[in-house]
Amino acid sequence: MADITADIAPGPTAGSSDPAAGRLTTADGQPLARALARAQARSRRRALLLVAPLLLFVLITFVVPIGQMLYRSVHNDAFARNMPNLAIWFADHPAGTEPDEAAFAALAADLQKARADKTAGEVGTRINYEISGTRSLFTSSARNADDLQPPYRESVLALDEDWGDPRLWQVMRGASTAYTASFYLAALDLTRDETGAIARVEENRRVYVRLFVKTLALSALITGICLMLGFPVAHLLAVLPLARSNLLMILVLLPFWTSLLVRTTSWMVLLQEQGVINNMLVAGGVIDDGSRIRMMYNQAGTIIAMVHILLPFMILPLYSVMRPINPSYVRAARSLGATSWTAFRRVYLPQTLPGIGAGSLLVFILAVGYYITPALVGGASGQLISNLIAYHMQDSLNWSMAAALAAILLAIVLMLYWLYDRLIGIDNMKLG
Amino acid sequence: MTAQPAAASADGAFVEFDRVQKSYDGETLVVKDLNLQIGKGEFLTMLGPSGSGKTTCLMMLAGFETATHGEIRLGGRPINSVPPHKRGIGMVFQNYALFPHMSVAENLAFPLEVRGLGKAEREAKILRALDMVQMGRFASRRPSQLSGGQQQRIALARALVFDPELVLMDEPLGALDKQLREHMQFEIKRLHDQLGITVVYVTHDQGEALTMSDRVAVFNDGRIQQLAPPAELYERPKNSFVAQFIGENNKLPGTVEEFGEDRAVVRLASGEVIDATPVNIRSKGQQTLVSIRPERVEFKPEMMPAGAHTLDAEVVEVIYMGDIFRTRLKVAGSDDFVMKCRNTLGQTRLVPGQHVRIGWHPQDARALDPL
Ligand SMILES: Nc1ncnc2c1ncn2[C@@H]1O[C@H](COP(=O)(O)OP(=O)(O)O)[C@@H](O)[C@H]1O
Ligand SMILES: [Mg+2]
Numbered sequence: 001m002a003d004i005t006a007d008i009a010p011g012p013t014a015g016s017s018d019p020a021a022g023r024l025t026t027a028d029g030q031p032l033a034r035a036l037a038r039a040q041a042r043s044r045r046r047a048l049l050l051v052a053p054l055l056l057f058v059l060i061t062f063v064v065p066i067g068q069m070l071y072r073s074v075h076n077d078a079f080a081r082n083m084p085n086l087a088i089w090f091a092d093h094p095a096g097t098e099p100d101e102a103a104f105a106a107l108a109a110d111l112q113k114a115r116a117d118k119t120a121g122e123v124g125t126r127i128n129y130e131i132s133g134t135r136s137l138f139t140s141s142a143r144n145a146d147d148l149q150p151p152y153r154e155s156v157l158a159l160d161e162d163w164g165d166p167r168l169w170q171v172m173r174g175a176s177t178a179y180t181a182s183f184y185l186a187a188l189d190l191t192r193d194e195t196g197a198i199a200r201v202e203e204n205r206r207v208y209v210r211l212f213v214k215t216l217a218l219s220a221l222i223t224g225i226c227l228m229l230g231f232p233v234a235h236l237l238a239v240l241p242l243a244r245s246n247l248l249m250i251l252v253l254l255p256f257w258t259s260l261l262v263r264t265t266s267w268m269v270l271l272q273e274q275g276v277i278n279n280m281l282v283a284g285g286v287i288d289d290g291s292r293i294r295m296m297y298n299q300a301g302t303i304i305a306m307v308h309i310l311l312p313f314m315i316l317p318l319y320s321v322m323r324p325i326n327p328s329y330v331r332a333a334r335s336l337g338a339t340s341w342t343a344f345r346r347v348y349l350p351q352t353l354p355g356i357g358a359g360s361l362l363v364f365i366l367a368v369g370y371y372i373t374p375a376l377v378g379g380a381s382g383q384l385i386s387n388l389i390a391y392h393m394q395d396s397l398n399w400s401m402a403a404a405l406a407a408i409l410l411a412i413v414l415m416l417y418w419l420y421d422r423l424i425g426i427d428n429m430k431l432g
Numbered sequence: 433m434t435a436q437p438a439a440a441s442a443d444g445a446f447v448e449f450d451r452v453q454k455s456y457d458g459e460t461l462v463v464k465d466l467n468l469q470i471g472k473g474e475f476l477t478m479l480g481p482s483g484s485g486k487t488t489c490l491m492m493l494a495g496f497e498t499a500t501h502g503e504i505r506l507g508g509r510p511i512n513s514v515p516p517h518k519r520g521i522g523m524v525f526q527n528y529a530l531f532p533h534m535s536v537a538e539n540l541a542f543p544l545e546v547r548g549l550g551k552a553e554r555e556a557k558i559l560r561a562l563d564m565v566q567m568g569r570f571a572s573r574r575p576s577q578l579s580g581g582q583q584q585r586i587a588l589a590r591a592l593v594f595d596p597e598l599v600l601m602d603e604p605l606g607a608l609d610k611q612l613r614e615h616m617q618f619e620i621k622r623l624h625d626q627l628g629i630t631v632v633y634v635t636h637d638q639g640e641a642l643t644m645s646d647r648v649a650v651f652n653d654g655r656i657q658q659l660a661p662p663a664e665l666y667e668r669p670k671n672s673f674v675a676q677f678i679g680e681n682n683k684l685p686g687t688v689e690e691f692g693e694d695r696a697v698v699r700l701a702s703g704e705v706i707d708a709t710p711v712n713i714r715s716k717g718q719q720t721l722v723s724i725r726p727e728r729v730e731f732k733p734e735m736m737p738a739g740a741h742t743l744d745a746e747v748v749e750v751i752y753m754g755d756i757f758r759t760r761l762k763v764a765g766s767d768d769f770v771m772k773c774r775n776t777l778g779q780t781r782l783v784p785g786q787h788v789r790i791g792w793h794p795q796d797a798r799a800l801d802p803l
Contacts, residue, residue, distance in 0.1 A: 350533045
């Protein structure tokens with residue numbers, strides 16, 4: 001490159017910045033921009049090489065799984081794949097069409113195919129997600145599918161009159177295309193009625209929205225408690241001499257060195273009705289044996305254990321913001337006539353805002369997605385949305401539903417992040 | 433508890449440190465028996481090397497540190513237990529401590545708001561204070577958008593905006609470059625004269641202390657070594673620490689041979705004898721350190737008093753500095769003796785290697801305790 005740089009000397013011919021040409025060129029007439037790009041390409045290639053492992057890691061561990069989750073939440077072809085004839089009928093007839101003889105013929109053909117392929121269970125499961133108890137309808141009907149004959153309508157209804165249920169046909173229509181929004185609808189306690197319009201599910205089956213609200217409310221509460229507890233601790237850490245604050249910092253970080261499971265279990269030991277705290281209260285005569293306090297297997301248990309586990313995530317960003325705040329700011333405020341409270345409120349607190357924001361966001365996002373602690377100590381009332389996601393993953397095996405719930409959770413978190421950015425500004429955040 | 437200190441106490445002292453001691457760790461005294469009276473309207477500077485306890489004294493006066501022992505009085509009233517915000521003392525910090533999340537105007541409004549002043553009155557005072565430091569155009573800027581010198585001015589304006597009678601400044605110009613520093617020294621001095629405020633100023637820069645102050649308190653090791661107006665401090669240092677700390681100085685160690693009321697004869701290690709004024713030596717035979725300012729050393733016999741002792745000196749180096757010749761001499765075995773001669777018409781030009789006999793007025797050579 002030496003020839004390029006060396007030759008850009010002022011002169012009538014070389015290194016012309018000819019305004020007529022409109023572009024700068026090097027001495028040998030190449031466009032300057034291209035020469036520059038070439039000069040930098042090497043270093044850029046090397047930089048790319050350096051970050052390549054990380055890029056690959058992020059791709060494999062984040063982008064692919066999240067993409068797949070999102071895909072799963074809108075894609076389920078268990079029905080469409082195994083019931084091709086019905087799928088064609090649904091495609092040819094608009095929503096709201098009464099199932100005619102042709103429809104039942106298609107159903108009969110598909111049931112026979114399901115029997116041959118042994119896929120009736122899979123298909124039934126898919127419909128069962130939306131109308132419970134229908135899995136057996138598919139499996140038993142498929143077992144007797146070979147007996148079906150024209151006219152198929154009567155024949156099928158004779159097999160089981162549930163086949164005449166318009167809601168069942170509505171659900172099958174929804175499932176007949178591989179791509180569906182029905183999991184999202186279900187995750188928001190919505191469904192399609194017989195006419196295909198979106199409606200809320202029955203009162204006693206509305207669990208998801210309430211759980212989302214509860215998860216957000218509990219997370220907000222936990223974040224608030226963490227802030228209340230973490231702020232003074234972080235402040236203490238920030239004003240102590242470094243040697244002693246480092247010692248205290250170890251205590252703050254100690255929980256990180258213990259298994260999450262161990263910590264949660266020790267809360268169980270402490271908080272259960274026959275646990276240490278209740279025993280002490282009873283022994284001290286504060287409460288009598290009959291009225292032991294329930295602090296475990298309910299919301300209280302979830303809150304206590306999660307506050308404990310998430311507290312360091314509040315303290316660390318707060319500390320890292322507070323440490324560099326020069327004590328002379330508060331002193332200046334005091335010398336200017338402010339009481340210690342005014343000095344705190346108007347001078348110190350505003351400077352810790354980036355830490356409060358970062359800590360709160362961190363704790364809140366972690367709390368919203370927390371699973372293991374509520375599962376262990378939450379009991380029935382202390383369950384959060386992630387526990388339901390886990391249920392759909394592990395017990396009901398409705399992965400699409402789990403994916404839809406998780407996607408909604410993701411959307412909520414991203415929305416919060418966006419809100420935070422608008423209100424406080426993401427570049428104001430300091431994570432330590 | 434009034435925000436504004438009342439008139440000075442009966443003996444005229446506005447600020448008074450009365451046998452004040454301070455220890456941070458309960459083992460060592462950072463401030464040892466401080467007695468200091470500052471008059472109303474005075475510009476007093478605490479000068480001393482880093483770690484000598486200047487900031488600690490200032491912090492005790494401002495109320496951010498408590499005196500371990502002794503009493504601090506402001507306007508005749510003990511203030512040991514008065515919280516900082518009720519002392520009504522303006523303060524300028526070394527790092528300026530301008531609130532970063534507030535604009536310049538908001539910074540200045542802060543002390544007025546906490547005092548409950550109305551909006552109109554606030555704005556008038558802010559405008560006046562900003563004009564005072566020629567920063568009227570910067571009211572809406574954030575501190576981070578100002579240069580160091582500008583931040584300095586705002587810090588000054590903020591400390592003055594609520595009309596305190598006493599203003600403390602802790603190395604306020606330490607972060608500025610030389611030219612700006614000299615300019616700000618002048619500005620601060622002007623404000624002091626114009627407003628009639630009392631200023632306690634902390635610095636480790638002796639030039640700053642000498643040019644600005646009515647009186648300078650030289651600190652070392654938690655004690656005031658000397659408290660005097662600048663001229664006296666320079667010309668009549670009371671001990672070798674002050675002599676060395678303030679200005680350039682030649683030091684000649686020796687033994688007291690003759691000891692009188694205002695005249696002593698000191699024998700140097702080389703065997704030669706010199707004249708000196710006894711300052712804090714007590715008896716014949718004592719070790720002493722004689723200090724002479726370079727500009728008071730003479731090499732022409734007609735400039736020395738009759739009968740004065742002279743010393744043999746060999747010229748080592750002559751540096752032409754424009755207004756003066758800075759001549760380094762080898763005297764009594766050591767070659768760091770400095771003599772400054774004015775560059776006058778017909779001044780004798782010395783050359784390295786040349787031998788001269790130097791002497792001085794006995795008043796200018798001060799026999800001090802050896803360090
Ligand atoms: N907050 C403190 N805690 C303990 N020691 C301190 C504190 N502040 C100052 N010191 C000590 O007191 C001595 C005097 O400090 P300081 O008053 O800041 O001196 P100066 O301002 O003259 O440089 C120093 O030795 C310093 O280490
Ligand atoms: Mg200091």
